[in-house]
Amino acid sequence: MHSTRTRFRRGLIALGVVTFAAASLAACAADDSGSAAADELTSVGLQTNWILNSTWAGSYTADEEGYFEDAGLDVDILTGGPNVDFMAALSSGQALAAFAGFTEPATLNQDGGDFVVVGTLYQASPLAFISAAEDGITEPADLEGKRVGVSTTAMSVWEQFSSVAGIDTSTVELVPITTGPEALVAGDIDAYLGFSTEGPALLESLDIEPEWFLLQDYGYGYYVNVYTVRAADLEDDTKREQIKALLKADLEGQLAMIEDPAAAAQLTVDLHGQELGLDYDTELFTAESASQLFYSPTTEEHGIGYMGGDEMTVAMETLNMILGTDMPLDGSGYVDMSLLDEIRAEDPGFGILP
Structure with missing residues (x-):
């Protein structure tokens, strides 16, 4: 988002020089303040697991509408794709959070990884x-x-x-x-x-x-595009607050996308259409179809992004079937809803789906 600052001059001749000097000083102060505010933003990466199409339109919207900035973050939305190891960006610290399928973090955890899922985009797999x-x-x-x-x-x-x-x-x-x-x-x-x-x-x-x-x-399905973080970051007080701020701001963008998928699709095409050959009608269909996947009895009770209920049971049953594991069906030890619980406790009106 870009703001426009308008400078006013008063035309009092006797005080013209003084007024001009005062206005100049005020402008410098405003510019310094703006620079300081920009400097105070924490730069973090948000890794996607696929190309930058309208699957991530809510994240683009969060950036465009200033939700990330309001949360004190300068977010770099990193592209995924068929040749991108998106979990590597999370492992290395390049990304604070990554959108992953429900299976990838669990698979890596079997091999010594230590990843935690803290929320989801969709309640049902597409x-x-x-x-x-x-x-x-x-x-x-x-x-x-x-x-x-x-x-x-x-x-x-x-x-x-x-x-x-x-x-x-x-x-x-x-x-x-x-x-x-x-x-x-x-x-x-x-x-x-x-x-x-x-x-x-x-x-x-x-x-x-x-x-x-x-x-x-x-009866066969699991969460996709889950917000995944490192367990160590979740246990670090500073990183935990950054993750919580990122999660809330990004979900605010998802809510805005659900409210107006046409605007979100247009934003996607404006940002990435020329580079990726994206078509507006196709991106609009993707955004509209994706919007329906945010709804479930669980989100009706707990708000957007929350994981639990029958959706969790089916997801964990499917995950256990895929991996040959016997993880708890409530997701404990792998899924952590404490950040979303804190967000709702601090802001009870947050996350209500339109």
Whole structure:
């Protein structure tokens, strides 16, 4: 955000020189004050786990609207992507917090890492089976007898989900794909495993009416884009306050994005559209679809970002299935909601979803 300072001159001739000198001194004082205020901001990194599209529109909004600055922070939003080790930025201290999937920090913790999850963007995973609406695939049983596209890296997801959802896999023809709807558009498959925040918009851009269902609605799912920090930082009084300030300010940006996804999508395109070839309509669909994933009975009770209830149980069951672990289903030892509890205690009106 940029502020505009307007200087006034009074035209009293007798006091012109004095007035001008006083105004100049006041301007210098104002500039010095502004510089001092800027110098007082603490520079921190917020690492994303994917490219800078409208998945992070709430964070851009927090920056644009001055929520980070009001929290005393100068936040560098760091890009992720297929070739970025986003957890390394957190491990090294380049980032104070990182958006991660629910599985990555837990996996690293098994190998000696010490990461803690302190909040989440979405209450449900956007993992979905996506198809053309005309094919009538609206639930897991509808995948039977169909050609289903799954990337090689997601085969374990298919195996676990099909078991949980009771799909007769002997009737399903699995087709290895990369990512995206290309195979569906080409007619090589009937449905594919993708993200509800992206795939349907791409189909619509090709004049194909999309249909999809979330895996989480059928017992398999976990939080994605969770706020992850180092346990050591959470135990350090200074770092803990910085994390809390960052968490609250970023969630304020998410609330603003939910209120006005069109503005958030436009901001995304303005910031990163030329570099990444982002399309406004696609980014708007992503923002609107993502907005729906913030809601759950847990957030109705505790506010945005909170993790608990049935969503936590499903997430931990899924996590244990993926990792072969037996972690507590309430997330204790891995998920820490104390910062959000403190934020709500200090500001009871914070976090109410629109």
